Amino acid sequence: MSVPFLRTPEHRAELAAEADRLLEFAAHSVHPDGGFGWLGDDGALLLERPVELWVTCRMTHVAALGLLMGHVACAELVDVGVAALTGRLRDAEHGGWFASVGPDGPVKTDKESYGHAFVLLAASSALAAGRPGAQELLTDAIEVHDAHFWDAAEGLVVDVWNRDWTELEPYRGVNANMHTVEAFLAVADVTGDAAYRERAARITTRVLGWAAGNGWRIPEHFDPEWHPVPDYNRDSPAHPFRPFGATIGHALEWSRLALHVDAGLVASAQALFDGAVADGWAADGADGFVYTTDWEGRPVVRQRLHWVVAEGLAAAAALYSVTEDDRCSDLYAQWWEYARTHLIDLEHGSWRHELDEHNAPASTVWEGKPDVYHAFQAVLVPRLPITPTFAAAVRDGFLEQVR
Template sequence: MTTWLTSDSHHRWLEQETDRLLSFGRYAQDPRGGFGYLDADGRIDASRDVELWITCRMTHVYALGSMMGRPGAAAYVDHGVDSLLGRLRDEEHGGWFAAIGADGPTNTAKEAYGHAFVILAAASATAAGRPGAAALLDQAVAVHTERFWDDEAGMSRESFNRDWSEEEQYRGVNANMHTVEAYLAASDVLGDRELLDRAARIVTRVVDVYGRDNEWRLPEHFDLDWNPRLDYNEDEPAHPFRPYGATVGHALEWSRLTLQAASSLQQTGRATPEWMVPAARDLYAAAIRDGWNVDGQPGFVYTTDWEGAPVVRERMHWVAAEAVGAAAVLWRTTRAAEYAEQYQQWWDYIGEHLIDLDKGSWHHELSTSNEPSATVWPGKPDIYHALQATLLPRLPASPALAASLAAGNLGKA
């Protein structure tokens, strides 16, 4: 069938959008180290500290740009790697600070979310062949293995204080989702099948247990024994990292990661569990059912309650980006026409409402009437989700993006 996913002209547009996003992010470098939080105009928001997760995401995307032959991208990767080996690293206690300001660390917590992104950034920089990246990746995997990986649970712990002596009394699926992403990326770069097995264990528990048991509305928050806390943050439903209820975009992201894990297991000669592809389809379908156009306006709501009713109705750009990625990988896996049709539908929405042709990048948040808003995500902090949405349709389900680019897979899916 004819579809955008196989269209050379659409792929050329995706490449142009990749370059437009990389151009927008070029002012994010903080000369003292790391990458700053970008405002709506693409300039560093001086009121915000340099944060670990943004620094890692930007290092990752410019590593991808470097491997695509974008002149100047390598300098951004090196800047990120140097910052992660220097300014953002805790030389005394190990690991990485969550945030740092002009006079030193401003958030000394050791967070699984940020540390997963250190692995991702280091893996991508290593695939790109940048100096210091391999040593950074070894450090990042070692810290995560020692401090965060809970082998008995088959999941990642959440966070600690600076010297690792106090652990937060919380477990979260968001950090585990990005741990899956990071482990898959590092496994491909290092040839470390243990990391792939860990990723598969996380996916199994989150998707095949928690997702299946909750009608594919994924619980996000847990106690230390992994009992769901379904009322967590009910009084702060629009939290940017720990919102109340089910997060529509995470179901889409887990759908894609489940398929990536399945493909990686198959490619390495491991048995792929039969539940993986059907579960990925069910997760995606539930997210579309609960999240898309449910209040009379196009777009995905941010969160729903446990019956599927919208809670936070603002539209986040990253949810639409993840819908694109999930639809693309589902189509490549199943060749079902519905995913090709929805893939085009998601891009039409993005093109009409999210892409900012005036100031660059994508609006990170829209109101229920699809006008720019800033209740959860002011500005345009980084380009990670949007840029990945321009690459996933042009690459196979696995290996991960950086390893796939290094293998010359772009445009051959």
């Protein structure tokens, strides 16, 4: 019996080399004022852009993984992130974290659930890596999240508060809940508190229910009572965080996350995966995943974003580990070849974040290469078991302990 591509020693070596390359690229994003800045297509730091909370958190998480994998230079990068999250990005007056900061202080003072989920993730990974200040950061992040974002009655998180926590935006969204699932699983793994795994399961159950009732196309946007708003952002369909319609990459990401929550959810994970592949891959004739479709599965935004392919690779690898279905392995091999041909930038580093419908470099949705989180996780998933989550798994010696 032949070994599937994603399990071959040659590909495992390729994944390890790509992880090293991505960590080298990430090291250039340290901002002179603190935190991690936005990198351009050529890998240069764009100092005119503010430091974003989500970018700093994601880079801190990746650096912690790098340290756990034996890259000792990543210790300094983790400490840069922890310092920014306990310093310039934190709101010392009202608590929580600013969405972005510039040379003169906060640029965007909203308290976003999306960014706060990544604070939980970054703090969890830094704690797993044993970095100073990580435990205090995680304790703070948990207290803020529990006080302001977790809605126990709904089993979901709310989205955006103003700076002093007195006004809650009426919008509710699945994107923030998706990353909160990831964060809650990480918190559970590093603290041993099973309540956060139970919360992750509650969120996942709600989202899978919505998807199952909608042809496995996930409703993304909701009103305050959690009624879907299917026309949300119809006039701004390429929004980087709240696009109109069904987001192909999120279906793939939820497919993997459902397995991390409970491998018994394989049927739902497979349905999400199959639907995303049918609607999104080469939907307009050219290879690559389209960004979004309408509710009948027709392409809306045809840009090819790197994170969608990364999540496709991760989902295919996760499903293969549970099902050993050759189709998942074959799709993984096809998509890795696509990434190697079109996305992996050997000249300037990292992965090209956006291509147009002809697979030429573009910047309609994303400018530059702001972080390596999706690509880095994509090169780890095939080398790890389904549980525990990334940092705990690497810490506990499970890297490459996959059949």
